Structures are given as C-alpha cells and as structure tokens.
Amino acid sequence: MMNLILISMRGLGVLGCIAGISLAGAQENKSENPTAGTAVGTAERSAARRIGLMNPDMSLNALMLYTNSNRGNHIFDSERNGPSLQSADLLFTADVDPYSKLTAVFGIHQEQATSPAREGEWKIEPEELFVETLEIPSLTLRAGRFNAAVGKHNMLHPHAFPFVDAPLINSNLLGEEGLNDVGLSAAWLAPLPWYMELTAQVLSGRPEADATETAYFNNGSANASVHLLHLKNLVDLSDSLTAEMGLSGIKGSNEFPDGAGISQIGATSFWGADLTFKWRPVEGGKYRALVWSTEYLNRRINRPTAYNQAEGYASWLQYQLTQRWWVQVRSDYLQAWESAVTPEALDMPLFQRKVSALIGFFPSEFSGVRLQYSQNLDGKPDVDPEKKVYLQFNFSIGSHPAHAY
Amino acid sequence: MTAGLKHFTAIALTILVLNLGGLRAEAKLNVVATTSDIGALLEKIAGDQASVEVIAKGTQDPHFIEPKPSYMVKVAKADLLVSNGLSLEEGWLPNLIQGGRNPKVKPGTKGYLELGQHAEPLDIPQGAVSRAAGDVHPDGNPHFTLDPIRMGALANVVAERLAELDPSNRAQFVGRAKTLQKELETKTKEWQERIAKTGVKQVVAYHNDLRYFLERFGLRAAAFLEPKPGIPPTAQHLLDTVSLIKRDKISVILVENFFDTKIAERLASDVPSVKVRVVGIAVGSKVELKSTADVIEQLVAAIEGKSI
Numbered sequence: 236m237m238n239l240i241l242i243s244m245r246g247l248g249v250l251g252c253i254a255g256i257s258l259a260g261a262q263e264n265k266s267e268n269p270t271a272g273t274a275v276g277t278a279e280r281s282a283a284r285r286i287g288l289m290n291p292d293m294s295l296n297a298l299m300l301y302t303n304s305n306r307g308n309h310i311f312d313s314e315r316n317g318p319s320l321q322s323a324d325l326l327f328t329a330d331v332d333p334y335s336k337l338t339a340v341f342g343i344h345q346e347q348a349t350s351p352a353r354e355g356e357w358k359i360e361p362e363e364l365f366v367e368t369l370e371i372p373s374l375t376l377r378a379g380r381f382n383a384a385v386g387k388h389n390m391l392h393p394h395a396f397p398f399v400d401a402p403l404i405n406s407n408l409l410g411e412e413g414l415n416d417v418g419l420s421a422a423w424l425a426p427l428p429w430y431m432e433l434t435a436q437v438l439s440g441r442p443e444a445d446a447t448e449t450a451y452f453n454n455g456s457a458n459a460s461v462h463l464l465h466l467k468n469l470v471d472l473s474d475s476l477t478a479e480m481g482l483s484g485i486k487g488s489n490e491f492p493d494g495a496g497i498s499q500i501g502a503t504s505f506w507g508a509d510l511t512f513k514w515r516p517v518e519g520g521k522y523r524a525l526v527w528s529t530e531y532l533n534r535r536i537n538r539p540t541a542y543n544q545a546e547g548y549a550s551w552l553q554y555q556l557t558q559r560w561w562v563q564v565r566s567d568y569l570q571a572w573e574s575a576v577t578p579e580a581l582d583m584p585l586f587q588r589k590v591s592a593l594i595g596f597f598p599s600e601f602s603g604v605r606l607q608y609s610q611n612l613d614g615k616p617d618v619d620p621e622k623k624v625y626l627q628f629n630f631s632i633g634s635h636p637a638h639a640y
Numbered sequence: 641m642t643a644g645l646k647h648f649t650a651i652a653l654t655i656l657v658l659n660l661g662g663l664r665a666e667a668k669l670n671v672v673a674t675t676s677d678i679g680a681l682l683e684k685i686a687g688d689q690a691s692v693e694v695i696a697k698g699t700q701d702p703h704f705i706e707p708k709p710s711y712m713v714k715v716a717k718a719d720l721l722v723s724n725g726l727s728l729e730e731g732w733l734p735n736l737i738q739g740g741r742n743p744k745v746k747p748g749t750k751g752y753l754e755l756g757q758h759a760e761p762l763d764i765p766q767g768a769v770s771r772a773a774g775d776v777h778p779d780g781n782p783h784f785t786l787d788p789i790r791m792g793a794l795a796n797v798v799a800e801r802l803a804e805l806d807p808s809n810r811a812q813f814v815g816r817a818k819t820l821q822k823e824l825e826t827k828t829k830e831w832q833e834r835i836a837k838t839g840v841k842q843v844v845a846y847h848n849d850l851r852y853f854l855e856r857f858g859l860r861a862a863a864f865l866e867p868k869p870g871i872p873p874t875a876q877h878l879l880d881t882v883s884l885i886k887r888d889k890i891s892v893i894l895v896e897n898f899f900d901t902k903i904a905e906r907l908a909s910d911v912p913s914v915k916v917r918v919v920g921i922a923v924g925s926k927v928e929l930k931s932t933a934d935v936i937e938q939l940v941a942a943i944e945g946k947s948i
Contacts, residue, residue: 333748336738370743373716424716424741430709469709474697477708515706518699521898558872558900599870601771632771637735640708 291329291337294633296394298322304623320345321627322393324362328636331366338636339364340392362392362415377420382413384420384434384465385483386509386530388549389413395638397528399607399625402549403567403587404532408505410450414485416440416461430469437462440487451503451536454488461487469640475516477640481509489536501538507531513640524555543573547587563593567611587613603629669806672718672745674729675702676924677785678755680931682722685798685816689809693718695736698924701898702728707735715740718751720805722798725756726782750804758797759784762851776869786921786939787852788828791932792821827933831940832857840943844885844893846873846904849921853939862888865895865903873903882910890914892943896921917942 300321307316322344342362365379418438425431440461442453485505515524529550547569567589591609607625669690673679679694745751761780799817803810842862867877895904908916920926
C-alpha cells in the first residue's frame with residue numbers, strides 16, 4: 236500500500252535546497268502524526284489526520300561537516316581540522332488564522348572556541364521568527380526577525396547554500412551569519428506581465444551584544460534604524476530558461492570612538508546586484524539542469540575623517556548530471572581599501588581570490604553528501620594560500636516548506 | 641505643494657494606476673490549472689467563457705515543478721485556481737499561492753478548487769507512514785486523472801464551481817460537463833472490451849502513476865522499475881524485474897515518458913518477447929495527446945501491443 240506514487244514532490248525540495256537550487260521543496264506531512272500509525276479505521280485515521288493538521292509543519296535539517304585545511308591546525312585560526320556538527324535548523328511554520336502565517340527557524344550551532352584546545356559553546360537562537368500577512372492583495376507585510384532582502388544568498392539558510400560555505404562577499408561584508416535583524420518588511424508584486432517585486436524593509440540596526448568597532452551597523456544610539464530596498468525581476472526566456480535580476484541598496488549608521496574617545500556616528504551603505512539564469516528543460520528535466528548565479532556587493536563605512544570600502548563578487552555554476560548527481564564551481568573575489576583607517580580596522584585581508592569546486596550526491600530528496608575543495612589566495616603575509624577540503628552530510632526530516640525558486 | 645509631497649503624490653498615483661490595471665474587471669474568468677490534465681478538462685468545460693492557463697506541462701513530472709515567480713504572476717491574476725491535490729503539488733503550489741498575493745484563490749475560498757477531495761482516492765496508506773518506504777502520499781494516490789470515469793465525474797465538480805463564479809453561464813458549463821461525462825463513459829466501455837480481448841492482466845511500469853488506469857481496466861502492475869517510489873532503478877532491482885517478467889510472462893512494459901527511457905530499451909534487449917512502450921501519461925506529454933480521452937486511447941493501444 237505504500238507503493239504510492241511518488242517521487243513526491245516534495246521532492247526536489249530538499250534536494251533542491253541541498254543542491255542550493257531551491258526547487259520546490261515541501262515534504263508532505265499530512266499524516267505524520269504519531270497516532271496515525273495506530274489508527275486502523277478510516278474514521279479514526281482521518282481524525283488523527285485532523286489532529287495532525289493542528290500542529291505546525293515541523294522539520295529538522297542537520298549539517299555534519301568534516302574539514303581539512305593546510306591552515307586548520309594553526310593557532311591563529313580558530314577553525315580546526317576534523318569533524319564537526321556544522322549546524323542544525325529547526326523549522327516550524329503554520330497559518331495563524333486566515334490572515335497571517337508564522338514561520339520560526341531556530342539555528343543550533345557551536346560558537347567559535349575561545350581556545351584551540353576546547354570545544355566552543357553550543358547555542359540555539361532564532362535565525363528567523365516572523366509573521367506574514369496572507370490577505371492583502373499584491374502585498375505581503377512581514378514583521379519579526381528575518382534575513383534581510385539583500386541579493387539572493389543572504390536569504391538562504393545554511394542547509395540551502397549552493398556551496399558548503401557562503402561566498403566571501405557574504406561572510407566578509409555582511410558577516411558570518413549574514414544581515415539578519417528585527418524589523419518590518421513590505422513586498423509588493425507589481426501588476427505587470429512579468430514578475431517584478433519591490434521590497435522595502437526597516438531594520439532595527441541595533442548592534443549585537445558582542446559587536447566590535449568594525450561591525451558595519453553598530454550604532455547603539457536610539458535612532459539607528461537601517462533602511463533597505465530590493466527590486467527583483469524575473470522573466471521566462473523560454474519554458475526551460477529563466478533570468479532573474481536583482482538590485483539592493485541599504486543605508487544605516489555606525490558608531491566609533493574618535494581620537495579623544497568620544498563616540499562619533501557615520502553612515503554605512505551597501506549596494507548590490509545579482510543575476511541568475513536557471514535552465515531546466517521541459518523534457519528530461521528530472522535529469523538535467525543548469526544554474527548560473529552571480530552576485531556583486533559593495534559596502535562603504537563612512538566616518539567624518541575617513542572611510543573604508545570593500546567590494547566583491549561571487550559567481551557560480553551548478554550542473555545536474557543525472558537524477559542524483561550535481562557538479563559545481565564557484566569563483567569569489569573581494570577587495571577592500573580604506574582612507575585613513577588601519578588595515579586591522581577592516582578585519583579582513585585587503586584582497587582575496589578564491590576558487591571552489593564541488594560534487595554532490597543526493598540519494599533522495601531528503602539527504603545529500605557533498606565534497607568541496609576551495610583554494611583561497613588571501614594575501615596573508617608569509618602564509619601559503621589556504622587549501623581546504625569539505626565533506627558535508629545533509630539530512631532533513633519532517634515537513635519542510637518549499638524553498639523559493 | 642512642497643516638492644516632497646509632489647513626489648509622494650506622483651508615486652502613489654503611479655502605484656494606484658498600476659494596481660487598477662491589474663484589477664481591471666474582465667467578463668472572462670481567468671482560470672489557472674496546476675497540471676495539463678486539469679487544464680484540458682477546464683478548457684472543455686469553460687469553453688470561450690474563461691481563459692485557462694496551465695502550470696505543469698505534460699512533459700514535466702508534476703511532483704517536481706519549480707515554483708517559478710512567473711507562475712506567481714499567473715496566480716496573481718486568477719479568479720479560480722484548480723489543483724490536483726492529494727499532495728501532488730505540495731512541493732510548489734503553496735509557494736505560488738503565497739507569492740501570488742491573491743486572496744481570491746486561497747485554499748478555503750471559492751476561488752480555489754482541489755479536485756483530489758472529490759476523486760475518491762485509492763491507496764490511502766494504512767498504518768505508519770515513513771519515508772523509509774520512499775516518497776509516500778499520505779492522502780492516497782494522486783494520479784486519478786488517468787481514470788476516465790473519475791474525470792467524467794470531476795467535470796461536473798468543475799462545472800459547478802465555474803457556475804458559482806459566473807452564474808450567467810451555468811447552463812453551458814453544466815451541459816458541457818454532462819456531455820463530456822457521457823462521452824468518457826461510452827468510450828470506457830469500448831476500451832474495457834478492447835483490453836479484455838488482449839488477455840493482458842499484468843504489466844510492468846516505471847512508477848506507480850498508472851494505478852487508476854490499471855484499476856479501471858482490470859489490470860495490475862506486477863512490478864515497478866523503481867525499487868521504491870522516487871528511488872531510481874538499481875542494477876539488482878532490474879535483474880529481479882527481468883526474472884519476474886520471464887516467470888510471469890509479462891508481455892508489456894509501460895515507461896512514462898518523463899522518465900529515463902534508456903532503462904526500458906535495455907530491458908527490451910534483455911527480454912525480446914516483451915513489448916516496451918514509452919507512454920505519455922498526461923495531456924501534452926506527447927504533442928498528439930490533447931485530452932484525457934487521447935491519453936487513455938494511447939494507453940489502451942499500448943496494452944494491445946500496437947506501436948504508439
């Protein structure tokens with residue numbers, strides 16, 4: 236009786252997420268209520284199912300990682316070679332009532348170790364927790380904590396990253412956890428023949444407890460809000476090929492002590508652009524697909540007497556060879572310069588160029604194994620380029636909502 | 641008026657005008673169907689009184705449609721969204737509905753119709769549901785569009801819903817549905833006779849999506865080329881299948897044409913007596929398949945051993 240059809244749709248979901256392709260993704264769950272197993276009669280079964288519907292959709296994604304780098308065991312690098320639990324995401328989502336829907340994603344991960352000899356501390360924190368409107372024509376309002384709409388990569392959870400690690404522009408300019416803040420968002424779908432969405436967001440801009448002088452939005456004063464605009468266009472070039480173009484701009488402020496130790500406020504701004512082509516043939520689309528994605532990001536931190544600025548891009552190709560195999564390559568570039576600030580204040584090398592290659596095998600939509608090699612020329616003095624191998628296992632259980640395209 | 645206020649007014653007016661463009665009342669209903677089978681059914685019932693847009697093409701596996709934003713644009717303009725249901729579209733339709741930002745077609749409104757709820761599904765799993773069994777559909781097998789009798793009954797469901805949205809054309813919708821149902825019932829009798837004549841009782845298929853067709857015509861699937869739903873064929877499983885085909889003297893293998901057909905060719909060379917037929921199981925999966933009746937006719941011909 237279980238032989239039902241299926242490849243179920245949810246199908247590609249996780250595969251998509253794992254491969255970072257964001258195909259559809261939900262895994263159905265309708266009767267994953269534990270009592271469903273014991274119910275025999277149809278009436279009992281459907282009662283059990285109705286109870287199940289009262290629970291939110293729940294899922295868990297776990298990322299297990301093994302890394303080996305030529306720098307991995309050096310004291311100056313907090314990342315050690317060896318196995319680790321990279322992260323796990325617990326996701327809950329359900330309609331609250333006819334008017335709104337709540338989504339909560341809790342990330343479980345290990346903080347950086349304070350000493351190479353010790354394990355870092357474990358933390359669970361809300362990566363995202365927001366309410367969205369369902370009843371307003373053409374408009375979605377969102378309130379809560381969420382990943383800001385800058386480019387495409389910043390909106391992904393780690394299990395949906397196209398590569399094991401985030402692009403340099405994301406990890407260096409937006410930070411290890413991306414731009415993620417409490418705020419309000421309005422996303423308007425323009426009534427045009429193609430998809431054009433304009434998103435405006437206001438974020439609190441409050442710095443995290445451990446924010447440093449180099450954090451980009453670290454203004455602790457009352458009026459520190461961050462404003463963001465994102466324009467997304469997507470057109471079907473054919474039934475098999477789409478092109479997506481995005482533009483993002485952000486304005487906020489930073490705070491730093493001047494020479495006399497008095498706090499000064501400066502403006503911090505970002506702008507970015509992204510371009511993605513996705514090809515999946517209408518015939519034979521189960522077995523072949525190609526994605527080419529490029530993001531550019533520019534950040535400028537202004538201070539009354541100086542500024543520092545950085546820009547870079549990441550561009551990657553993902554090719555689906557067969558139903559279960561993907562091969563991918565990525566090129567990363569990041570450059571930073573400053574006027575009167577010392578290089579240390581940038582908290583990153585002035586120049587980085589990185590190449591990565593990945594091969595992924597997905598036994599089903601719910602699991603994946605990926606092997607990645609990256610080489611990073613980061614101009615650290617007296618050190619060889621970093622060469623790093625990643626082996627990542629990705630597992631997903633429960634009912635996971637579909638990922639965005 | 642200050643410059644700022646002027647700007648604001650200009651922007652507000654622009655947005656208003658753009659929105660009005662989108663909301664422009666049209667006499668014709670905009671209907672979106674999630675699959676080509678449902679689209680063909682809607683076109684038959686709605687005739688000229690609605691314009692029908694289809695999301696999943698017949699050549700695509702409807703379980704695995706990507707939720708492209710361009711589909712959201714279709715949903716945004718729809719007066720009625722008709723889905724297959726039984727979790728067939730669960731991996732993509734929720735995204736399209738949310739992204740379409742169109743409260744008119746939300747589940748639970750009269751602008752949303754899920755046919756699976758009216759289809760008396762087969763194969764509702766009993767007992768625990770686990771992904772250890774591969775991909776399972778907890779609400780039953782969703783591929784009911786391959787049963788001409790169920791499709792005839794569903795034509796009436798569709799007609800009723802269209803009539804609710806456009807009462808002035810009720811008589812036409814209901815009349816077309818009755819005609820289609822009668823036509824499918826008559827043809828089903830002929831198809832059943834033709835299949836009975838072949839003496840075929842069992843077939844092998846790639847995936848369990850022919851369930852309703854086989855059930856209606858007194859056939860059963862002796863095996864599937866997939867070892868478990870959604871898991872691609874393995875060498876060992878194919879060997880087992882070949883020996884089963886030989887033992888049970890299976891004469892027909894049906895391979896749904898969005899799957900890899902190389903495997904079928906290999907089986908055909910291993911067991912020369914068996915007829916391998918690459919079949920379309922949805923409207924539009926082959927150019928010539930324009931309706932449910934065309935799809936069934938082709939499947940019946942495949943069982944008869946005709947080249948299709």
